Amino acid sequence: MENDEKILVLSRQDDGSTSNVIEWLVKYNKPYIRLNTDDDKARLHFLDIDDRELTVSKHGEEHNLFNISSIWHRRRGFSLKNVAINFDELEKGILFDTPNYHKNHINSEYKVLTEYFHYILQQDVTAIGNYVSTDVNKLIVLEIAKKYNVPIPKSYVVTTKAGIRRILANTDANFVVTKAISQGVYHFTPDYGYYSYTERITEESLDELPDRFFPSLLQEEIKKKYELRVFYLNEEFYAMAIFSQKRADTVVDFRKHTDQENPQRKVPYNLPQHVKQGLIDIMNELQLNTGSIDILVDEDNNYIFLEVNPVGQFGMTSAPCNYYLERKIAKIL
Amino acid sequence: MKELATIKDKYLYMFADCFPVKGHTRTMLCDVSRQKVYFVDNSYYELLSVLKENNIGTVAEMLDGEEDLIFFKDFIDYLVDIELAIVVDTLDRFPAMELEWDHPSKIINSIIDIRDEMHDFEKIFNELEVLACYHIQIRAYCQLPVSRLEEILALTVGKNFRSIDFLIEYDGKEKEIKALLDKYEIAQVTYHTYDMELFDEEPEAKNRSKVYHGSLGYTKQKVSGCEGCGLINVNSMRIRDVKGFTENIKHNGCLNRKISIDETGNVKNCPSMQKSYGHVNNISLTKIADDAEFQKPWNINKDNIDGCRDCEYRYICTDCRAYTTDGDLHSKPAKCQYDPYTGKWADKVESVNTVFA
Numbered sequence A: 001m002e003n004d005e006k007i008l009v010l011s012r013q014d015d016g017s018t019s020n021v022i023e024w025l026v027k028y029n030k031p032y033i034r035l036n037t038d039d040d041k042a043r044l045h046f047l048d049i050d051d052r053e054l055t056v057s058k059h060g061e062e063h064n065l066f067n068i069s070s071i072w073h074r075r076r077g078f079s080l081k082n083v084a085i086n087f088d089e090l091e092k093g094i095l096f097d098t099p100n101y102h103k104n105h106i107n108s109e110y111k112v113l114t115e116y117f118h119y120i121l122q123q124d125v126t127a128i129g130n131y132v133s134t135d136v137n138k139l140i141v142l143e144i145a146k147k148y149n150v151p152i153p154k155s156y157v158v159t160t161k162a163g164i165r166r167i168l169a170n171t172d173a174n175f176v177v178t179k180a181i182s183q184g185v186y187h188f189t190p191d192y193g194y195y196s197y198t199e200r201i202t203e204e205s206l207d208e209l210p211d212r213f214f215p216s217l218l219q220e221e222i223k224k225k226y227e228l229r230v231f232y233l234n235e236e237f238y239a240m241a242i243f244s245q246k247r248a249d250t251v252v253d254f255r256k257h258t259d260q261e262n263p264q265r266k267v268p269y270n271l272p273q274h275v276k277q278g279l280i281d282i283m284n285e286l287q288l289n290t291g292s293i294d295i296l297v298d299e300d301n302n303y304i305f306l307e308v309n310p311v312g313q314f315g316m317t318s319a320p321c322n323y324y325l326e327r328k329i330a331k332i333l
Numbered sequence B: 001m002k003e004l005a006t007i008k009d010k011y012l013y014m015f016a017d018c019f020p021v022k023g024h025t026r027t028m029l030c031d032v033s034r035q036k037v038y039f040v041d042n043s044y045y046e047l048l049s050v051l052k053e054n055n056i057g058t059v060a061e062m063l064d065g066e067e068d069l070i071f072f073k074d075f076i077d078y079l080v081d082i083e084l085a086i087v088v089d090t091l092d093r094f095p096a097m098e099l100e101w102d103h104p105s106k107i108i109n110s111i112i113d114i115r116d117e118m119h120d121f122e123k124i125f126n127e128l129e130v131l132a133c134y135h136i137q138i139r140a141y142c143q144l145p146v147s148r149l150e151e152i153l154a155l156t157v158g159k160n161f162r163s164i165d166f167l168i169e170y171d172g173k174e175k176e177i178k179a180l181l182d183k184y185e186i187a188q189v190t191y192h193t194y195d196m197e198l199f200d201e202e203p204e205a206k207n208r209s210k211v212y213h214g215s216l217g218y219t220k221q222k223v224s225g226c227e228g229c230g231l232i233n234v235n236s237m238r239i240r241d242v243k244g245f246t247e248n249i250k251h252n253g254c255l256n257r258k259i260s261i262d263e264t265g266n267v268k269n270c271p272s273m274q275k276s277y278g279h280v281n282n283i284s285l286t287k288i289a290d291d292a293e294f295q296k297p298w299n300i301n302k303d304n305i306d307g308c309r310d311c312e313y314r315y316i317c318t319d320c321r322a323y324t325t326d327g328d329l330h331s332k333p334a335k336c337q338y339d340p341y342t343g344k345w346a347d348k349v350e351s352v353n354t355v356f357a
Ligand code: SF4
Pocket: B232, B302, B307, B308, B309, B311, B312, B313, B314, B317, B318, B319, B332, B333, B336, B337, B338, B339, B340
């Protein structure tokens, strides 16, 4: 068994940011174990709560995860794929009337176990990220922002066309914007990328909606000067301003932009001190020491907090601003 | 168009990814992210420096005469129009780009030349993997049987390499090569000595020295040895991204963290360099990569090169340290077609040599 202290990286195979950080770990000769949620290369063997032993093997090497020196919660890392399970069997319906019963049962058993791993592994070691907060509740986050007097967009959850009409009637803004309540759709298959983005809703586009629909988050559109993408790490801020107002097709959400010749302008940005303090308060309450924060700066220089993504792609901030965030993370671990 | 008076309390912010580079005859405004350059008179370089410290009204007061004020206003309009700058309330929020450059790999790219004898690619690849060198160019001054190519590519399996670019003499075996490229996604092939007409749907491709047909590249030029390398013309200018730009400011545009093996197996900074650090069969690449002498050319940036230091192209120019005007490590590339003191390119004709660029 390998007993040297190692860095535990909990991630997914397809996370490019993880690989970039690992290149720096290799350079600094910092040994690491990477566990991916989406591969079956790691195996869970044994847990002895009293004697502090949690054995996982990868590439033929056994590691006691109680000996790690630091942990990076990039993704969940552990999954059912780490334990020997007959997946075919799992897919079969065993109980006649509730076909998913045993599958749900297995999943919840394993969930308790991985929760325990996450909990126990981040005791007494340097940790970046936090397993309880890899999934934040967007609405609660907005609530917390309000509590610390950080401006947020006027937000509503609507379920009917009439509800939208009511909002439109009572606002100066011409339109409101839809957003995913949970994480936005962000899913790639070899041929397609699916992601949801913010869209305008106007009187005209209302016609296309059914009378009743699934609860949707609507936010009043903000007349922005520019948007900010802020990478937050241990109370340090790495902010980037994104100028995307120029062209009509990028006014609402920059992720839709595909014109390679004129990409949005992305430049380093200094946040004012009062904005930093508000963000520190929000992050502390969420028990997060890292995350990507989206902010809009409106025409009156208000900093309007939109959301925080605990596992945001910081590479897209690091490269244009020359921040070397991957190296910073590797140094902390 | 805004009148100057209405913006006199404001500042002009040139985006941090746009850099004015002052040369002897003119200034280049380099828009790194959009990979575009603009040329302006050197007096505007001074103007931009003053605008970093002063608001627009203060700068206007420094100028004398109606005419200068009109030029000033036109210049602001121009920069805003080409989206290199905007008018802002304060510059406090907009720091300059940090010019630091760093990379986790000891060696970033490698050139391996071959002619008659084959190198021990197994040893070479193993060592490059240890060095975390993931980009490899293999230049063959001869035809290369498809089986040879496959042998070499088979040795990359299980390694972290991201690109293997081959330059080989044309042999008409496109079909087999293409099948091979489908199998090894990291590989690319460019043919030299292609003796038929270059084909391409776009008519302007006729003026280009190299065209792509599907995954294969073609050039008519015969690449008979490493001495064909090192030409610098308009086509060899490169703007990649902020990281590439800062690398070029701090380090050598061609040789930084490069290790090469010439056709006889000598390990060098590049195959065209005189100095050999030993034969690849007898020495470890890792050891050479750590050698202080070997690393010296990595840090020769354009500010250390005669002539180039006065050239407005210096931060987007790839440079060449093997062929220099008086053989000195710090003199201007011998095959550079530009004269920074007159602002003229000697050779307006498209060069045949961009394949190395
Ligand atoms: S003078 Fe130097 S920097 Fe300018 S184009 Fe020639 S080689 Fe490049």
